[in-house]
Amino acid sequence: MPWDLKPDRPIYTQLVEHIEWMILSGVYPPGAKLPSVRDLAREASVNPNTMQRALAQLEEDGLIITHRTSGRSITEDSEMIQKARIRIAREQVSEFLEKMKKLGFDKKEILSIINNMIEEVGK
Amino acid sequence: MNAILECKGLTKSYGGKKALSDVNLTIERGRIVGLLGPNGSGKTTLIKLANALLTPTSGEIRIAGMKPGTGTKKIVSYLPERNYLNDWMRVHDIIGLFRDFYGDFRPDKAYDMLKRLNINPNDKLKTMSKGTKEKVQLILVMSREAELYLLDEPIGGVDPAARDYILETIISNYNPEATIIISTHLISDVEKILDHVIFIREGQVVLSSSVDEIREQGKSVDGLFREVFRC
Known part of the structure; x- marks a missing residue:
């Protein structure tokens, strides 16, 4: 890395x-x-x-x-590591949400984009 | 812990021209400091004053509380901007010379670095390229266990790949208690290893700040330099 x-x-x-x-x-x-x-x-x-x-x-x-x-x-201490993982995940998501808000998407639209993409990637 | 370098009202004039004018500066121990400014701004004058190669016109400069002189030369390792070593000498002989000269010189360290940079200790300086000569000089200077290293344009004459290698050499030999002052105008190349910068213009210190303070404002040192010294 x-x-x-x-x-x-x-x-x-x-x-x-x-x-x-x-x-x-x-x-x-x-x-x-x-x-x-x-x-x-x-x-x-x-x-x-x-x-x-x-x-x-x-x-x-x-x-x-x-x-x-x-x-x-x-x-x-796996609990410690898990805590840090969640903190970083939250940071990443909040950064993402900030950007989506700037692009003018509302809550529903954001969720539907995420759901669609997760399914696409899953295929 | 006292400051490693301190200037109070430091002024140096050459004839009527002021090369440094009323410089007030304190540099702490354990820092890697960039002394940054355009050509002719007074960087070399300041370094020469710290090495007792020049004497102040007025004001004072102190190294670990002492006036520059014999006492400070024991704790200051200086890389001049020019090559001062004898061209006919072999690297091996120069290492001997340094060992005789400086009590804190570590030949094993020098040989180790030479090996890593693929320089043969039996080569004469005059057979070497400009870049290799610069590397040899830097190796000699960094092989001392000094309290203050004054490096005047250490990366000016070498290509970018060798620059990285030289910076790596500086980092891996750095004792965190010591202070290194690097004068340069190649800022983007060195900015990662600096933790403090001093901007100098027309003989005056226009900024003395920690690098993180600058970056916290969302600026790079290189960007700030371009802003401050816009022509």
Whole structure:
């Protein structure tokens, strides 16, 4: 997964989102070890201090656990991960709804588009 | 923790021309700072003042609380804009020279980086391309365990792929307690690794801000630079 960082949003926020995404999509499964700050920073070509800050945020959110001697790993608390998945899903949907509203669709129309598309994709 | 670099009313004139005029600036430790400005804005003058290669006309500059001089050279690793190494020397000899010169120089680090960049330590500088010479210089400078790195146009002469490699070299050797100041006008190439930027124009600091503060306003550093320095 490439670190596609946008130039007009804080780097730190984007790092948090990217790592969250990697955790929730299974690139780093529950309990997996996370690479070191330096390696992650090099991979994303960002300042290690910024990466450090992003990891601290994820730790505060409960997705990452820091071990005293052996680096960091992903939480094994599946409830925690499920919570984060739902939060991100809600964010995605609210962004989508915002755009649909701008395009002038009402609730019923939006629901019918979604239903139709889900069936199409299902085929 | 005291600031790594501090300027108070710093002014430098060449004859009647002011290269720097009343610069007030504080740079904290643990930052990667972009010193950004068009050609002739005073970037190199500021860096030379920090290295005691120039003395202020008025005002003062302090590195970790000290006036630039012998004491500060021990903790400052400087990459000048020009190549100052002897062309007839082999990389291997220059590494020896650096080891003799600087107590904080780590030859193992230098050899390791040379290897990663496929540079043969037995090559003479004069047989190298301009880009390779620049890489060697940067490797030497980054192989010191300094508190402050002053890099004057470190990526000016190399192609974009090598630029990425050089930035990667800087990141992977960066000690998070140290501060790196990079002067450049190639902003979009470096902006990802910067966490603080200083805009300098006609000898005056027009902006000193954290990169995230700029981005929180929905702007890129490159975009803001173009806005501030519109011709």
